[in-house]
Amino acid sequence: MPDVGEGLTEAEILKWYVQPGDTVEDGQIVCEVETAKAAVELPIPYDGVVHEVRFDEGTTVDVGAAIIAVATTPPAAAPAGRTPVLVGYGVAESATVRRPRKQPATTPKTAGTPPPTTRPLAKPPVRKLAKDLGVDLTTVIPTGPDGIITRDDIHAVARPAPQPEPEPATEPAAELAAAPAHESGPAPTGADTRETRHPVKGVRRATAAAMVASAFTAPHVTEFVTLDITRTMKLLERLKTDKDLQGLRVNPLLLVARALLVAIKRNPEINATWDEAGRQIVQKHYVNLGIAAATPRGLVVPNIKDAHAKTLPELALSLDELVTTARAGRTTPAALQGGTVTITNIGVFGIDTGTPILNPGESAILAMGAIKLQPWVHKGKVRPRHVTTLALSFDHRLVDGELGSRVLADTAAVLERPQRLIVWS
Numbered sequence: 001m002p003d004v005g006e007g008l009t010e011a012e013i014l015k016w017y018v019q020p021g022d023t024v025e026d027g028q029i030v031c032e033v034e035t036a037k038a039a040v041e042l043p044i045p046y047d048g049v050v051h052e053v054r055f056d057e058g059t060t061v062d063v064g065a066a067i068i069a070v071a072t073t074p075p076a077a078a079p080a081g082r083t084p085v086l087v088g089y090g091v092a093e094s095a096t097v098r099r100p101r102k103q104p105a106t107t108p109k110t111a112g113t114p115p116p117t118t119r120p121l122a123k124p125p126v127r128k129l130a131k132d133l134g135v136d137l138t139t140v141i142p143t144g145p146d147g148i149i150t151r152d153d154i155h156a157v158a159r160p161a162p163q164p165e166p167e168p169a170t171e172p173a174a175e176l177a178a179a180p181a182h183e184s185g186p187a188p189t190g191a192d193t194r195e196t197r198h199p200v201k202g203v204r205r206a207t208a209a210a211m212v213a214s215a216f217t218a219p220h221v222t223e224f225v226t227l228d229i230t231r232t233m234k235l236l237e238r239l240k241t242d243k244d245l246q247g248l249r250v251n252p253l254l255l256v257a258r259a260l261l262v263a264i265k266r267n268p269e270i271n272a273t274w275d276e277a278g279r280q281i282v283q284k285h286y287v288n289l290g291i292a293a294a295t296p297r298g299l300v301v302p303n304i305k306d307a308h309a310k311t312l313p314e315l316a317l318s319l320d321e322l323v324t325t326a327r328a329g330r331t332t333p334a335a336l337q338g339g340t341v342t343i344t345n346i347g348v349f350g351i352d353t354g355t356p357i358l359n360p361g362e363s364a365i366l367a368m369g370a371i372k373l374q375p376w377v378h379k380g381k382v383r384p385r386h387v388t389t390l391a392l393s394f395d396h397r398l399v400d401g402e403l404g405s406r407v408l409a410d411t412a413a414v415l416e417r418p419q420r421l422i423v424w425s
Contacts, residue, residue, distance in 0.1 A: 001033070002042065003063045008333070011035045012060045012201060013067065022050045024070060028123070031067070038300065038331045048072035060201060122149040130154050204298035214360045218274070218395040222355040223404055227412045228376050230386045235418045239312075248316040249323070253291075253345050256368050256390075256415065257315060260343060261287060261308055262424050263410035270407050271340050272363050274397050281398045290342030290359060291319065293326040301359055302331045303339035347371060353389040363399055364407065367391040 001011055011033040018030045030044045052069040055061055120137040122130070126149055130137050135157050137149060144150040200208065232255050240250050264271050264287055271284045289307035293300050302325070304310070304318040325331050341363065344356050347370035356365045369389040376385035392408040414420045 001061045001063050001065050001067050008035050008063060010060050010062050011040075013055050013057055014039060015057055016053055018044075018050050018053070018068075020050050020052060022127075024048060024050060033061075034297065035333065038333055038336060039297070039329045040333070044068070044070065046070045046072055120149055121147050126151055126154060207299050210360050211357050214358050217360075218358055219397060220355070220358065220393050221396045221399075221401070221404065222391055222393040223401075223408050224353055224389060224391050225408055225412045226387060226389045227416050228378065228385045229371065229388055229415045230378075232415045232418050233371070233386045244313045245316055248313070249320050250316060252347075252371060253343070253368065254312070254316050254319060255418065256345075256366070256411075257289060257291075257307070257319070257343055258312060258421060259411045259414035259418075260341070260366055260407075261289065262414050262421060263407045264341065265308065266410050266424060267403060267407045270364055270394065270399055270403055272398055273340070273361050274363075274395060284340045286340070288338050288340045290339035290362070290365075291322055292342060292344035292356075292365075293323070293331075295326055295329065297329060300326060300331055300336060301339060301342055302326060302335040303342075305338070341365070343368060347388065353391045355391060356393050358393060358395060362395075364392060364394040364404070366408075366411065367393070 012035075014032045014034050016031045018024055018028075024030060024044050024047065026045060026047050027043050029041045030050075032039060032041050034040075048070040050068065051071040054067050054069070061067055120140065121142065121144075122137055127137065129135075129151060130140070130149075133154060135154050140149050140153050140157050142149040143153055229252075232252070236250060236252065236255060239245055242250075268285075269283070271287055273282045273284070275282050286306055287308040288303040288305050290301040290303040293302065302322050304315070304322060307315060307318070310318060322331075322335070325335070339359055339362055342356075342359050342365040344365060345368045346354050346356075347368050350370050353369045354367050356367045358365050367390065369391070371386055371388045373384045374387040375382050376387055377383075378385055390408060390412060392404060392411075394404045394407075410424075414424065
């Protein structure tokens with residue numbers, strides 16, 4: 001089990017794509033694991049035949065433990081005998097015949113159907129897909145090179161029934177909504193249906209530990225501001241027709257992110273971290289902007305590297321990629337490391353405001369509330385305006401009330417009068 005992220009000590013095996021007897025090639029994905037940071041696919045570094053899969057799916061394994069053994073054919077010049085491979089030793093050169101596999105159950109064929117004369121060609125992940133979907137490989141017409149069956153060929157035969165499209169969320173994209181907690185995990189069974197217990201592991205366990213550490217290490221202060229962002233909403237509609245932003249998600253979060261980056265530029269002292277061991281405040285001259293995302297596996301906070309240096313189209317593209325990757329469960333450990341300031345959009349749940357907890361090592365986190373039409377005094381008259389509430393939590397060891405207030409006020413000022421994006425950027 002490799003260390004797929006800085007300092008990780010264990011990972012859970014989510015899925016095996018190969019079984020004993022399967023032939024594998026160097027670089028082929030053989031399993032998917034979940035660490036405390038993300039789900040990661042692991043390639044095999046050898047050509048050969050899978051000799052042994054040492055842990056079942058759902059097992060948590062320490063980094064460094066052997067999880068799979070591959071029997072490889074020794075080089076021609078090597079003496080006969082056993083050759084060290086990934087785990088233990090390979091078989092002797094004279095005994096490199098592939099081990100017979102258990103024949104998978106197949107659907108009964110109609111009388112008179114001749115048996116296939118050759119074994120269908122397909123890579124192990126494709127065979128696993130066929131098994132999961134109940135597809136008999138002998139009935140599949142291959143379209144891949146050299147007569148290899150592809151994933152598309154399997155799906156074409158399976159032809160799953162069309163699923164109804166989910167209703168669109170009230171806010172787009174990086175505002176990721178997780179499924180309700182009661183919809184995930186094992187369902188209650190037997191006579192006891194009053195409780196269901198879920199093991200705390202992977203991303204959720206890491207998040208819990210990080211939040212406890214943050215809450216009881218950094219003294220949190222949270223400030224709030226309610227503001228009229230009608231002008232920003234009008235700008236948003238114009239930007240949706242901008243040719244430089246075509247095909248990208250252009251939503252309120254994008255402009256809130258830009259406004260916060262402008263505020264950090266005007267108040268760079270907030271972009272720092274507290275070094276307890278060195279008794280230092282470490283000033284960051286870059287902004288890795290974290291975006292809190294709720295996923296079925298738990299809360300993750302990937303960050304946009306060097307967000308301060310990106311144009312608005314580049315920032316929109318980065319947000320788009322971040323959301324797509326997080327939704328697919330493919331956020332890499334590297335994307336989760338090195339954040340400096342974070343935004344969490346609780347407004348997508350219809351929540352007006354909250355008191356967000358800092359990510360460990362960061363100085364501030366901005367919570368974006370729901371945007372609602374409300375009566376507001378505008379130019380001396382009460383009018384319906386788009387109103388929202390922002391909440392900024394910060395580490396009071398390095399951010400005092402004046403600095404935190406300036407950052408929050410500047411963020412609000414940009415959103416109230418977005419032309420300041422041009423003046424202050």
